[in-house]
Amino acid sequence: MTLFDFIQMFAKMAVVVGLALSSVPFLVWFERRGSAWMQGRVGPNRVGPFGLLQSVADVLKLFLKESFIPGHVNKFFYLLAPAIALAAPLGALMVIPFGSHAMVMGQKVVLQIAQIDSGLIFLLAFAGLEVYPVILGGWASHNKYTVLGALRGSSQMVSYEIAMGMSILSMLVIYGTFNLQEMVAWQGDSWLGFIPTWGAFINPIGALIFFISIFAETNRLPFDLPEGDAEIVGGYHTEYGAMKFGMFFLAEYVAMVMASALISTLYFGGFNLLPGFGLLVSWVGGYTDGSPDALQNVKAAFEFVSILLKVGFFLFVFVWVRWTLPRFRFDQLMDLGWKVLFPLSFVNLLVVIFMSYFFVS
């Protein structure tokens, strides 16, 4: 590994991890202001302009609080759980491609941290690890509420993983590859010159099932059953305080970022330029020296902006849904997962297989 490889790898990691983590305070602020806006309240507006620094103040508070460990917990696993919670979604982010490639000093830099042939399975593997912090945190806390919350959370995540896996499988049949770069390239065409061939237009039911499942996977409303103030207090993280709670909190938002990046890569064209961005690229490209490298860099920059906008849109939808839909009851959640989404995704998979068999070959 040359020095250049090392530096570019490190820079890509810094950008992805930095963006994912630093978007969290803004997201929290947006969630609180958005909820206030939807409910006709004011929301936090005192700290900084429009209350933007409120989350900074909150994080500061979490950092400076005493790191208290209750006496009845299993210490090692109690401390391990929040670490896994944050590591799993960050690990999953490393296979998301955020641009085709840039040219730096005449060398090609692929804008994806780990260029893995079977990137999608890798992503699912890390997403699958997200169930451990819930189980571990709940169990290690030695508290009835936390164990109940952990049981709820883990059974919910395991159930919805099936529907999610089925809808991803239907996309794999269409794309014919596990490689996320190739999937994005597949979605680069357009019909009639203006409708992009995004996965969501080809397989709308799969996209819908996937969209519903990620709410359950990230424990977001309307599926935030692992927590319930009236029933099981804080759920699996009842016994956590200070920055250990902060890490669970951070992990939830990083998981949201990861899920948004995943749905935009799989179903909404990934880093492909948004419609209309082609004009912008050629306009900005006119101000460069016109060499192919410079043009490619401009294109890569707009591709990065495209996927950022898509991820931002889905993060907005997460907040939007949270403050629009009421939460489900646990049995309703399980019914939806096993009796509606699972059969539907299975039928959808069969339909997609037949369609692609008869139309593609």
Added chain:
Amino acid sequence: MDNLNLAFLFLGGVAAFLSIAMLLAKNPIAAALSLLGIMLCTAGLYGMMQEHFIAAIQLVVYAGAVMVLFIFSIMLLNLKKEERDFKFTTPSFMATYTAGIVIFIGIIFQLLVHYDLFKSTMIPGPFNTAEVANLGGNTKVLAHALFSQYYLSFEVISLALLVAIIGAVVLAKRKFD
């Protein structure tokens, strides 16, 4: 020593440590989590060998599914009694450990006698890294091998799994009837 050997020593060492921890753990959840750690180390080793597909499958199947099931059942069954009564000094434990140590020493001895591990060069098979990349990545190569050359054994294994599933259902049903 290249990266692969370093990674092997590190991940293998952690896996060996966790295996011992798994055997000696009093707490069933700690044992299950040690096993999870071993699975993760194995996946890391596969990853270092550029076998990303196998590494990912290892994570999905063992870490993401099997171990979740293990931990779930351990949490649901109340194993307090087993945890309290766990002793290393029962005769069956002694016999198991002795047998395990003897077999382990035997394997190590045979390996050291027949292969000069750290000096001998490995003879590469037909699928080296360049060849696999040439054929379209190891996922594709594996899929081709699995669904053409080893098709029959693949199907027979899936049949065996089906039998196991039906058996589990029958056993569970008999108990509840």
